[in-house]
Amino acid sequence: MPPLFIILLEEYWRWTADKNGVSALLPAAIKAAEWLISTERWGGDPDGDGLIEYHGAAGGVGLENQGWKDSADGVPWPDYKLAKSPIALIEVQGYAVDAFRRLAALLKEVSNDADAARPWEQRADELAARIEEYFWLPQQQYYALALDGHKQPLPTITSNPGHLLFNKIISAERAQSVAQQLMGPQLFSGWGIRTLASQQQAYNPLSYHNGTVWPHDNSMIAMGLSNYGMQPMALKIFDAMFIAARSFTHMQLPELFCGIGPSEANFPVHYPVACLPQAWASGSWFLFLRAILGIQPNVPRGRLEILQPCLPEWLKEVRLSNLRVGNTTLDLSFFRKGNRANVEVLGVEGDPLRIQIQI
Secondary structure (H helix, E strand, O other): OHHHHHHHHHHHHHHHOOHHHHHHHHHHHHHHHHHHOOOOOOOOOOOOOOOOOEOOOEOOEOOOOOOOOOOOOOOEOOOOOEOOOOEEEHHHHHHHHHHHHHHHHHHHHOOOOHHHHHHHHHHHHHHHHHHHHHOEEOOOOEEOOEEOOOOOEEOOOEOOOHHHHHHOOOOHHHHHHHHHHHOOOOOEOOOOEEOEOOOOOOOOOOOOOOOOEOHHHHHHHHHHHHHOOOHHHHHHHHHHHHHHHOOOHHHOOOOOEOOOOOOOOOOOOEOOOOOOOOHHHHHHHHHHHHHHHOEEEEHHHOEEEEEOOOOOOOOOEEEEEEEEEOOEEEEEEEEEEOOEEEEEEEEEEEOOOEEEEEO
16 A cells, blocks of 8 residues: 555664665655545546545456455445445545655655655645544544545444554544544453444444454554553553464464454454464564554664553563664663563664663
């Protein structure tokens, strides 16, 4: 997905300050951003309204839904009526805002071109304003899943708005409202956040995208909570996912599992055809760990921030050995002390790096 490519490239810049590598890929990032705003038939904004949307399958060929919830019924109204395209998904708008801002940062920091950055900053601000205007649901204090082909918001309560936290594009106040919904009993099963809230008519804990729990989805939400200083909530998701993993072979998280919670079953109900192992799910552990440890690199500015790290009660210490941050290699120990986690720098090799720790 084009915006995720841009996000990854800027994230890579923060971890490495690899100017040559990023410079080589920056033209492709610009092309990806230009596609997002393209008003061509198969561009990102075919009707020119400033929102990123898709038309669905062309002539019956391809996927009807083209977000990460790409099953045929993955974008429902609360009563399970299916949305008609073109569809503008909430999380995709968030990805695009984040991508535009990160592209602007790369143009300024890597290319030293503030003039080229300015239009992308403006695009980001305009799209962020549209999210608040069109997707915010005052009654639910939450964001709509999507806008349908008539620009009507789908008030379906799903995990999708949690990705806005990952992209860090909404106010702290609304982030709190989103977090409360995500961690409430309708979305949080006890073993993770469901894709769709249990009070919705469309809910089915055995449905691929309408009630199951996806580890990668949960890890992005956990990282988002950490971005807003809500590490205890991120820790709750990590803890739940670790307990769930104990029910799977070799503690490997599957692609997804059913949304039935601990009050209804003694163990997470396996989804019969879930991929195991699966790349998204395997990679989620690293993002979970980063979320609870509060690790925020900024190698271009010569620093590594560790913000409000926390550990679950059953885990006394985590050691990160040979952690590569730019041209610096670190050994770090995170250990519990009462209800808090402290950090000790065990070793540093390579370029100087300023480590800022906020407990």
